[in-house]
Amino acid sequence: MxxxxxxxxxxxxxxxxxxxxxxxxxxxxxxxxxxxxxxxxxxxLPDTKELENPKTKLASEIYSSDAKVLGKMFYQEDRTNSDFEDLPLHLKQALIATEDERFYCHSGIDGRALLRAIIMLGKDGGGSTITQQLAKNLFHREEVNKSNRIIQKLKEWLLSAEIEKRYTKEEIILMYFNTVPYGNSFGIKSASKRYFNKKTIDLKIEEAAVLVGMLKANTYYNPVRNPENAKRRRSVVLKQMKVNDYITQNEYDSLRVLPLVTDHNFVDHNTGTAPYFRSHLTQWMKQWTKNYAAKTGVKYNIYDDGLKIYTTIDSRLQEYAEKAVQNHMKTLQQQFFDETARRNRDPWYGEDENGDLVNDPEYPARMMKRTQRYRSLKKQYKNDQDSIDYYLNKPVRMKLFSWNGEIDTTLSPMDSLKYCKQILHAGFMSFEPQTGHIKAWVGGINHTHFQYDHVNKKATRQVGSTFKPLVYARGLDDDKLQPCEKESTGPVIVEYGNGQEWRPQNSGEVPPEVTFYQGLQQSINTVTARVMKRLGPNSAEVVRQTAGQMGIDESKFEPYPSIALGTMDISVFEMVGAYGTFANGGTFVEPIFVTRIEDKNGNILEDFTPEKNEAIRMQTAYI
Structure with a gap:
């Protein structure tokens, strides 16, 4: 060589x-x-324990007594999990046909799809499998830059292999559908309710295709915001289902030409059924989690841990109650505006030293000083009242409530306050006296514009003559009067304390003499005062005790016999509960609104039953 x-x-x-x-x-x-x-x-990377028990944020769900979802508690992510039996077959087929055709043939990584994605530079679809996307949804939601993208992809490969070892294909599909994002809604259950207002199992093929199509780009293929884009994307999904023999050619031809029909059910904390109740329940649940943690050492987050809260509210009665309040208050509001126009002056009134109504033109200015806007201006301009007044009277764009729809207008803060202070408000609560279950809770007229709840125990108002039945109840219980016994309606002096005297007056003409039954029926002040007089010098104390036994906070009472005319401030919640005593044969049953709380797996954390006590005699309640 x-x-x-x-x-x-x-x-x-x-x-x-x-x-x-x-x-x-x-x-x-x-x-x-x-x-x-x-x-x-x-x-x-997640350890074995994390892989076997992946942590996701789940919104807590609020259930009515008739098994309807009243709403959810969530902070940023509206996420609710589905069970496998909740997923219709065509939904799973649409996902596999569109996102991962060889889902049942690989172990987390599809080599053919990956090679195609590399050669075509992603133009003919990505190479990620459903399992890889699940790994990203569960453990890598954070944004990454280009230099870290390769590392993240490799992490997803490793995680996909581990996930495939630990879960069946069906479990992977379920976990995927429970973690996919749809804007600020997460999971197919939330998306089905939001875009089609139905349960996932009830989705039609074309509806399932829309939701699967959204996974490519939530906003661009949003059926509400971009219906034409969503319809085109739906056709792509349906075509993939045909290519993979999940639907026939005839089905494809008929489904792709169907109009895109949605039933958008966007619900935030201000809309939907029982918003005032849900708001109150959220605050109540925060306190419950603190109490539960103190007792058991286990901490729950109402926004993330997927609690199930079963309430006493009946969704049907709640809707009737809300409609009744709306109709009644709309009528009253118009009557108020008509009367104000007839008088041709602002309806600002106060009381003078004699208790008579007098005009109060300074009322709006006083109310303005209680607002956050005024406090902010005061902080910014110190004692420069001219600057403060300038901005309070400078027109700005704003939206105002009206019974004929929201008003988009330009108005000064002072004028908007004057308008809003003329809006009439109401609180409504109904409950079942025998069980204590609250069936309807309407805290106001519009939670978006007026979030003050007029039902809960902290929302107190002077109750006036509605308190008189409790006074008569004590008189009957102590055998101080009989319903058919006659009594004078003339002037009366009730002595109390150290020789002090109370001299009530009637608000109009009354007969010279009536029975006690008629005195209550006609709400005659002097007859109620005579009941107090018969109860003795400690009448205010004994009436306070009766009210306490009927569920009213005794600290709200002053030691004066004038409480007989309802001079104290009591909440709607307490008054409704107290009146329930009469309907329940003298037994007070504490109003409750939660029957039980479960964790996300259905384990009962706590059951709730109302407290009961014999407040008055059955005979007294009947009379």
Whole structure:
């Protein structure tokens, strides 16, 4: 062999050895790189416990007594999990046909799809499998830059392999549908309710195709915001279902031409059924979680831990109650505006030293000083009242409530306050006296504009003559009067304390003499005062005790006999509960609005039953 030939052969062997060395070195580098990712050198991966029990934020759900979802408690993510039986077959088929055709043939990574994505640079679809997307949804929701994208993809590969080892294909599909984002709604259950106002199991094929199509780009293919884009994307999903033999050609031809029909059911904390009740329940639940943690050491987050809160509210009665309040208050509001126009002056009144109504033109200015806007201006301009007044009277864009729809207008803050202070408000609560279950709770007329709840115990108002039945109840209980016994309606003096006297007056003409039954029926002040007089010098104390036994906070009472005319401030919640005593044969049953609380797995955390006590005699309640 010539020297030249030997030299060429030697050079060729060196190239081959060099290539093998380069290949082995590259292989070792890849293996070491994967091992470095696996052992957390590029950021920790979830451990086995996390993989077997992935943590996701779940909104707590509020259920009515008739098994309807009244609403949810969530902070940023409206997420509710589905069960596998909740997923219709065509929904699963639409997902597989569109996102991962060989889902049942790979173990987390689809080599063919990955190679296609690399060659086509992603133009003909990505290479991520459903399992890889699940890994991203569960553990890598954070944004990444281009330099970290490769590392994240490798992490997803490793996680996908681990997920495939631990879960069946059906479990992976379920977990995927429970974690996919739809804007600020997460999971197919929330999306079905939001866009089609129905349960997931009731989705039609074309509706399932819309929701699967949204996964490519939530906003761009949103059926409410961009219906044409959503319809085109729906056709793509339906075509993939046809290609994969999940639907026939005839089905495809008929489904793709159907109009896109949605039933948008966007519900926030201000809309939907029972918004005032849900708001009150949220605050109540926050206190409950603190109490539960103190007792058990277990902490729950009402926004993240998927609690199930079963309430006493009946969704049907709640809707009737809200409609009744709306109709009644709309009528009263118009009557108020008509009367104000007839008088041709602002309806600001106060009381003078004699208790008579007098005009109070300074009322709006006083109310303005209680607002956050005034406090902010005061902080900014100190004692420069001219600047403060300037901005309070400067027109700005705003939206105001009206019974004929929201008003988008330009108005000064002072004028808007004057308008809003003329809006009439109401609180409504109904409950079942025998069980204590609150069936309807309407805290106001519009939670978006007026969030003050007029029902809960902190929302007190002077109750006036509605308190008189409790006074008569004590008189009957102590055998101080009989319903048919006659009594004078003339002037009366009730002594109390150290020789002090109370001299009530009637508000209009009354007969000279009536029975006690008629005195209550006609709400005659002097007859009620005579009941107090018969109860003795400690009448205010004994009436306070009766009210306390009927569920009213006794600290709200002053030690004066004038409480007989309802001079104290009591909440709607307490008054309704007290009146329930009469309907329940003298037994007071504490009003409750929650029957039980469960964790996300259905384990009962606490049951609730109302407290009961014999407040008055059955005979008294009947009379």
């Amino acid at each position: 010539s020297t030249t030939a030997k030299t060429k052969k030697s050079s060729s062997n060196k190239w081959i050895k060099g290539l093998w060395k380069l290949f082995v070195a590259g292989l070792l580098f890849v293996l070491l790189f994967l091992l470095s990712i696996r052992f957390g050198l590029w950021g920790a």
